[in-house]
Amino acid sequence: MRQVGYLKASNPGSYSHFGEGGVLPAHTGSSVAISRDGNTIAVGASHESSGARGINATPDEAAYAAGAVYVFTRNGAGWSPQAYVKASNADASDQFGSSVVLSADGNTMAVAAHREASSATGVNGNQTDNSIQGAGAVYIFTRSGDTWSQQAYLKASNTGEPADDVRLASGDQFGFSLAMSADGDTLAVGAISEDSNASGIDGDQADNSASSAGAVYVFTRSANTWSQQAYIKSSSAPEDTDGDLFGFSLGLTADGNTLAVGVYDESGSSRGINGPIDGERRGSGAAYVFTRNGSAWSRQAYLKVSNAENGDSWGVSLALSDDGSTLALGSVDEDCEATGINPPGCGDEGLGSSGGSMGAAAVFVRDGTTWTQQAYLKASNTGIEDWFGLKMALSAEGDTLAITAPLEDSAAQGINGRQDDDSAVDAGAVYLFRRTGATWAQESYVKSTHNEAFDEFGNTVALSADGRTMVVGARGEDSGATGVDGDQTDNSVDESGAAYVFSR
DSSP, rough: EEEEEEEEEESSOOOBBBTTTOTTTTTTOOOOETTTTTOOOEEEHHHHEOOOOOSSOOSOOTTTOOOOEEEEEEETEEEEEEEEOOOTTOOOOOOEEEEEOOOSSSSSEEEEETTTTOOOOOSSSOOOOOOOOOEEEEEEEEEEEEEHHHHHHHHOTOOOOOSSSGGGGOOOOOOEEEEEEESEEEEEETTTOOOOOOOOOOOOOSOSSTTTTBBBEEEEEETTTTEEEEEOOOOOGGGGGGTOOEEEEEEEEEEEEEEEEEEETOOOOEESSOOOSSSSSSSSSSEEEEEEETTEEEEEEEETTOOOOOOOTTTTTTEHHHHHHTTEEEEEEEEEEEOSSSOOOOSSSSTTTTTSOOBBBEEEEEETEEEEEEEEEOOOOTTTTTTBBBBEOOOSSEEEEEEEETTTOOOOBSSSSSSSOOOSSSSOEEEEEETTTTEEEEEEEEEEOOOOOOEEEEEEEEOOOTEEEEEEEEOOOOOOOOBBSOOSSOSSSSSSSSSEEEEE
């Protein structure tokens, strides 16, 4: 693994957070994406402040945190900027670019603006009224040749009602997370602050008595027309879903027929597969797996990690292989001090506990319709508040797994450097794991070539299908460079952000 690209916005601005994936509690989705063929990269900058609209418009500074997305394409061994993409209704604080996903060929792109404020519902509604702060929206863009255009504007079927006091409005945050099928024709959208007390598939959307229970919406495309196919909720009893944040993370198989949903603050007491769904282990976190037969969705599995504890928040991140047979689940708040693969001492509540957010990942595998936990992964240098597991990415076959720790403190630079020098606070790191048969091992410890304190390298990560190209966001990086492979050392634009491309 070696660094082969350094990507910046064409208009870097202070606190634009190019490459932002978010740090809790302000976490957003995954704002870097790479096509499965590895030839297109999209990078969001959710705090970019231009009021420009559309494709390749001239940026200004008229709309704080309106957000933008930058598209790059592979040019031989290098990368070139292709497009500067803005929403058709860009407004201040919409945070367009908070989540970005690409189809396999890179010709379809979905971009979320999870703080967008229109009260529209469904597809291509009225974008202009701005009456529901934080309602959220998703924009579909398509590419023909080198030319991008907006194809659709997606909203939830139950966007909500305007708040009596706008200062108290949080909105449903539709678009907090995204996942897309390989052909770009199926899109899953998470809305973590949606409040319905419905459970299961296509329940009653109108009740709003379960605050921030969360929901996932599935959209499909036929020709160029998008429509909502399903409205998916957890299976918990309504009294147990308040604050679950169902849809915090999402994964979708290449064919779009298996959907995995992370539930960051879910409180089930079980450990393992398909146990009781109750509210007895607060904030332990979980994942649900749903499958589609024709156009009908049903729940296949409810996954809990074998040592889930109160407050672990399993489901902060999630990654799914193309065939849906491997699922990785992350927890930033797991607090076992052990390192490595399947370490002893992490299996009982309180045993080996650091009292801090070390983080961990668990890998589940599916045989037919049966799920089992295959591995439990820890960083090779666990540290308190490193947040190992904040973001993850899997290769298509599921044998390569990238796990980020954006608050890791090592001053190392490059690949497999020294891990025990904690002199670069919140510099961040990425850990690359490989599976042989059923056995996992850490392959690489990855830092940028110009790693510095507070860069938060690893805010987000993406892998090509073959696992040989990796893109890593560093929202706190400070260079004023523009475009590709500029000067990494100038540090003249605070938290402008950067993305790094690695190859092996």
